[in-house]
Amino acid sequence: MKNTLTLYQHGTLALLVPGLLRGTMTMGDLLAHGDTGIGTGEGLDGELIILDGVAYQVQASGAVNIVGNDFLLPFGNAHWADYQPKKTVTNLSKQRVDRQVPKDFSAENTFFSIKITGKFSQVITRAVKKSDPPYQTLAQTADKQQLFHQKDVAGTLLGYYSPTLFDGISVGGFHFHFLSAAHDFGGHVLDFSVAQGQLAIQKFNTLEQHLPTTDPTFMKHSFDHDDIIGSIAKAEK
Amino acid sequence: MKNTLTLYQHGTLALLVPGLLRGTMTMGDLLAHGDTGIGTGEGLDGELIILDGVAYQVQASGAVNIVGNDFLLPFGNAHWADYQPKKTVTNLSKQRVDRQVPKDFSAENTFFSIKITGKFSQVITRAVKKSDPPYQTLAQTADKQQLFHQKDVAGTLLGYYSPTLFDGISVGGFHFHFLSAAHDFGGHVLDFSVAQGQLAIQKFNTLEQHLPTTDPTFMKHSFDHDDIIGSIAKAEK
Numbered sequence: 001m002k003n004t005l006t007l008y009q010h011g012t013l014a015l016l017v018p019g020l021l022r023g024t025m026t027m028g029d030l031l032a033h034g035d036t037g038i039g040t041g042e043g044l045d046g047e048l049i050i051l052d053g054v055a056y057q058v059q060a061s062g063a064v065n066i067v068g069n070d071f072l073l074p075f076g077n078a079h080w081a082d083y084q085p086k087k088t089v090t091n092l093s094k095q096r097v098d099r100q101v102p103k104d105f106s107a108e109n110t111f112f113s114i115k116i117t118g119k120f121s122q123v124i125t126r127a128v129k130k131s132d133p134p135y136q137t138l139a140q141t142a143d144k145q146q147l148f149h150q151k152d153v154a155g156t157l158l159g160y161y162s163p164t165l166f167d168g169i170s171v172g173g174f175h176f177h178f179l180s181a182a183h184d185f186g187g188h189v190l191d192f193s194v195a196q197g198q199l200a201i202q203k204f205n206t207l208e209q210h211l212p213t214t215d216p217t218f219m220k221h222s223f224d225h226d227d228i229i230g231s232i233a234k235a236e237k
Numbered sequence: 238m239k240n241t242l243t244l245y246q247h248g249t250l251a252l253l254v255p256g257l258l259r260g261t262m263t264m265g266d267l268l269a270h271g272d273t274g275i276g277t278g279e280g281l282d283g284e285l286i287i288l289d290g291v292a293y294q295v296q297a298s299g300a301v302n303i304v305g306n307d308f309l310l311p312f313g314n315a316h317w318a319d320y321q322p323k324k325t326v327t328n329l330s331k332q333r334v335d336r337q338v339p340k341d342f343s344a345e346n347t348f349f350s351i352k353i354t355g356k357f358s359q360v361i362t363r364a365v366k367k368s369d370p371p372y373q374t375l376a377q378t379a380d381k382q383q384l385f386h387q388k389d390v391a392g393t394l395l396g397y398y399s400p401t402l403f404d405g406i407s408v409g410g411f412h413f414h415f416l417s418a419a420h421d422f423g424g425h426v427l428d429f430s431v432a433q434g435q436l437a438i439q440k441f442n443t444l445e446q447h448l449p450t451t452d453p454t455f456m457k458h459s460f461d462h463d464d465i466i467g468s469i470a471k472a473e474k
Contacts, residue, residue, distance in 0.1 A: 014402050109458060110450045165251050165460055205450040213347045213442040221346060223402055 004082035006206040007111045007160065008033035011075040015212075016044070017231040019135035020221060023072020024212030027055050030076045031069070033208070036113070038158060038177040039076030041067070044141050045130035047187040049158055049177040050078060056179055058186040060129035060146045064179070074212070077160055077175075083115050083200035092116075092194040098174060101201070102161060109163045111204040114174070116157040118197020123157075123178050124149050125187030142235040148187060155180035157192060166207070241319035243443040244348045244397065245270035248312040252449075253281070254468040256372035257458060260309020261449030264292050267313045268306070270445070273350070275395060275414040276313030278304070281378050282367035284424040286395055286414040287315060293416055295423040297366035297383045301416070311449075314397055320352050320437035329353075329431040335411060338438070339398060346400045348441040351411070353394040355434020360394075360415050361386050362424030379472040385424060392417035394429060403444070 010025045023042030030037065030050075037050035046057040048067070057067045097116075102108040126145045135141070157178050164172035176189035212218050247262045260279030267274065267287075274287035283294040285304070294304045334353075339345040363382045372378070394415050401409035413426035449455050 012402070106456055109456050109460070110448050163460075165249070165465070203450065205448055207444075207446040207448075209444040209446060211347050211442055211444075213440065219343055219346050223346070223400075228402070 002080040004080045004202065005204050006079065006208050007113070007204040008078045008208045008210065009076070010073065010210045011212055012209070013075065013232050014223070014228045015218060016075060016138045017228050018221060018223065018226045019137045019141070020218050021074050021131060021135040021141070022215060022217060023074055024215045024218070025073050025076065026069060027067055027071040027073065028069030030073060030078050031055065034078030034080050036081040036158065037076060037078035038160065038175065039073045040128070041130065042072045042074060043131040043135065044128040047125070047127045047177055048073070048076065049179045049186060051156060051158070051179060056183065056186065058125070058127045058179070060127045060144070062127070062146065062148055062185070064183050064186055079113060079202070079204065081202065083113070083202045086198045086200045088196070089116070089194055089199045090196045092199070094192050105201050105203070107161065107201065107203055109165070111163070111207050112161050113202045114159040114161065114199065116194055116197045116199045119152070119154050119195040120157070120197070121193045121195040122149070122151050122191070123153055123155070123189065124191040125178055125189050127187040137231070138235045139231050147190070148185065150180070150185050153180050153185060155186070157189065239317040241317045241439065242441055243316065243445050244350070244441040245315045245445045245447065246313070247310065247447045248449055249446070250312065250469050251460070251465045252455060253312060253375045254465050255458060255460065255463045256374045256378070257455050258311050258368060258372040258378070259452060259454060260311055261452045261455070262310050262313065263306060264304055264308040264310065265306030267310060267315050268292065271315030271317050273318040273395065274313060274315035275397065275412065276310045277365070278367065279309045279311060280368040280372065281365040284362070284364045284414055285310070285313065286416045286423060288393060288395065288416060293420065293423065295362070295364045295416070297364045297381070299364070299383065299385055299422070301420050301423055316350060316439070316441065318439065320350070320439045323435045323437045325433070326353070326431055326436045327433045329436070331429050342438050342440070344398065344438065344440055346402070348400070348444050349398050350439045351396040351398065351436065353431055353434045353436045356389070356391050356432040357394070357434070358430045358432040359386070359388050359428070360390055360392070360426065361428040362415055362422070362426050364424040374468070375472045376468050384427070385422065387417070387422050390417050390422060392423070394426065
């Protein structure tokens with residue numbers, strides 16, 4: 001039976017901060033932990049969103065393509081979808097989701113996923129361009145990002161909420177990715193506004209945190225001088 | 238097949254800081270995740286150590302007893318033992334273990350367990366006295382602790398190491414509990430020195446972090462004003 005109460009995570013955003021961007025898990029392995037998720041490729045190769053078991057990559061060019069099981073990731077989240085209950089929302093801003101949804105669903109202190117499907121009056125995304133080794137820091141790499149601004153777009157917003165207690169392991173608050181219904185637009189979401197859509201959440205009681213312990217670069221890295229929280233806040237928000 | 242690469246954790250030390258001390262998991266449920274572990278009871282009711290599937294409680298009186306499956310915990314770690322390789326050690330201090338073992342085993346950035354069985358020239362432990370609701374903070378509750386100082390004692394030291402990246406979820410560095418071979422002394426370890434013993438570690442690649450999402454007190458608590466890291470460092474080290 002598929003465990004719908006567990007959020008699986010490979011790597012952590014903290015690992016990306018000093019530039020530990022080597023792909024340490026395959027998409028095939030990540031998909032064994034869920035049919036829904038987000039992530040990035042080796043060297044921050046685009047923004048990934050997994051919907052109904054299919055992994056889409058939004059590249060810095062704006063192109064959207066499906067990635068195969070051999071695709072490598074330094075970071076990814078996945079879970080088995082079981083969103084409920086659905087709720088119709090209109091004129092809903094990112095700010096309001098950030099501020100209200102964790103409270104409205106009494107879920108501020110646990111991990112949960114949010115999915116909004118419908119029509120968005122605007123979505124602003126970014127996608128990072130793949131870097132090659134030797135990798136730079138997250139702040140430097142994230143500077144090589146392309147911004148996209150789309151109005152009146154139908155699609156799916158997928159987000160994960162992490163309690164601030166777990167800053168470092170994740171982004172405290174929400175981390176959103178987007179894919180348009182036409183599969184021609186998406187990425188890591190900087191801002192959005194829902195015109196009309198269905199909102200649902202899925203609460204977890206367990207975070208299964210997997211670390212790339214077979215990667216000697218990770219295992220030997222000293223995090224003592226990395227400004228983890230600051231860099232994540234800057235690059236991911 | 239039992240997964241020997243996963244460390245299971247119910248609750249986090251961060252939850253104890255503001256006094257979320259209600260028992261939210263039974264020992265029976267914790268033992269389903271391993272035959273080896275540490276923890277504390279509801280209201281910080283003593284110091285727990287699980288060895289070979291048996292859960293021992295060291296009370297503030299110094300008494301050691303076996304707890305049953307109904308015993309409730311606000312916090313616990315468990316894993317399936319598979320320690321290797323064993324190494325003979327002599328005249329080994331806590332300070333040296335803290336400083337050298339993570340480096341010697343190239344395990345500074347992942348979770349691992351350490352077990353030392355043998356003769357200790359000294360072990361200093363503490364055990365906290367159970368509090369009743371309304372619970373006070375960890376700092377206040379930890380003040381109601383009893384210290385024990387034993388020389389020339391045979392027994393088992395069980396520790397978990399957490400990377401500093403995961404401060405808050407755990408104690409960055411080691412968290413040790415001890416049980417004497419005679420089952421008449423033990424607790425949360427403040428200091429030790431091994432005269433002669435066998436040391437072995439078990440590296441994990443996954444932390445399975447379970448949260449007490451069915452406890453409304455936890456779910457409604459605001460951690461914004463809790464000095465998590467500072468309080469853990471003071472109370473647990």
